[in-house]
Amino acid sequence: MKLPKTAHTGRPWRIHEIAPDFRVEDVWAFRTPGAGPDDFPAMLDALRAAGGLAGEQPPLVRFLFAVRWRLGALFGWDGSEAGLDGRVRSLCDRLPDDLRGPQVGAEVPNTPFTTVYELRDECANELANKTVHTIMHLGWVPADSGGYELRMAALVKSNGLFGRLYMAGIAPFRYLVIYPALTRKWERAWRDHRPPHRQA
Structure with a gap:
C-alpha cells in the first residue's frame, strides 16, 4: 500500500542523520499479520x-527487469565506475x-544492494549506478x-x-507493476515464514 512521504519522514529513523541529502521518492507498507515488536529480524x-528482490516473479516483472539490465549493459549504466566508490x-x-557492525558493506543476497546498517527495527541498503544513488x-x-508492519522507503539522489x-x-512501472508484485511476494513471504519462537 502506498503511503505519504510523511509516513517515513515523521519517524525517528537513523537514516535521517546519515542521508539528509537524499529525497524520499516512495513509501510503501506491507502487511504482516500477527507480527510483534521484536519480529523485524524474522521479517x-x-x-x-x-x-x-529476485526469485519467483510474474512474467511482466521479469520482462521489465530484463529490459532494464539490458539497457544498462548497452549504455554502461551499471559498470563499477558508475557505482559505489566509483561515481559516488x-x-x-x-x-x-x-x-x-560486521554486516556493513556486505552484499544483500539476491539483490543489487549492499548493506549500510541493520538495527532491531530498521535497516538501510544502497546501490548506485549512472542514473541514481538510492537507498532502500x-x-x-x-x-x-x-x-506491526513492514515499511519500505526509497530514498534517491538522482x-x-x-x-x-x-x-x-520509470514511475508508472514502479506503481503499477513493480510495487504491487513486491507486495504480494513480501506479504506471502511473511505468511509462509514461521519464526522459531512461534513454532508449536
Missing part, C-alpha cells in the same frame, strides 16, 4: 528465504561508530490495525537531469 529472514562514495563512510530503507512500525528523467520515466 528480514523471511525476505531472504523468499529470494529478496558509499554511505558506509558516513556511519557513526554505533552503527558500524526498511522499518518496523506499529500498524493501524494492530500488531544523477543530474538524466537521473531525474530516468526516475520520472
Whole structure:
C-alpha cells in the first residue's frame, strides 16, 4: 500500500542523520499479520528465504527487469565506475561508530544492494549506478490495525537531469507493476515464514 512521504519522514529513523541529502521518492507498507515488536529480524529472514528482490516473479516483472539490465549493459549504466566508490562514495563512510557492525558493506543476497546498517527495527541498503544513488530503507512500525508492519522507503539522489528523467520515466512501472508484485511476494513471504519462537 502506498503511503505519504510523511509516513517515513515523521519517524525517528537513523537514516535521517546519515542521508539528509537524499529525497524520499516512495513509501510503501506491507502487511504482516500477527507480527510483534521484536519480529523485524524474522521479517528480514523471511525476505531472504523468499529470494529478496529476485526469485519467483510474474512474467511482466521479469520482462521489465530484463529490459532494464539490458539497457544498462548497452549504455554502461551499471559498470563499477558508475557505482559505489566509483561515481559516488558509499554511505558506509558516513556511519557513526554505533552503527558500524560486521554486516556493513556486505552484499544483500539476491539483490543489487549492499548493506549500510541493520538495527532491531530498521535497516538501510544502497546501490548506485549512472542514473541514481538510492537507498532502500526498511522499518518496523506499529500498524493501524494492530500488531506491526513492514515499511519500505526509497530514498534517491538522482544523477543530474538524466537521473531525474530516468526516475520520472520509470514511475508508472514502479506503481503499477513493480510495487504491487513486491507486495504480494513480501506479504506471502511473511505468511509462509514461521519464526522459531512461534513454532508449536
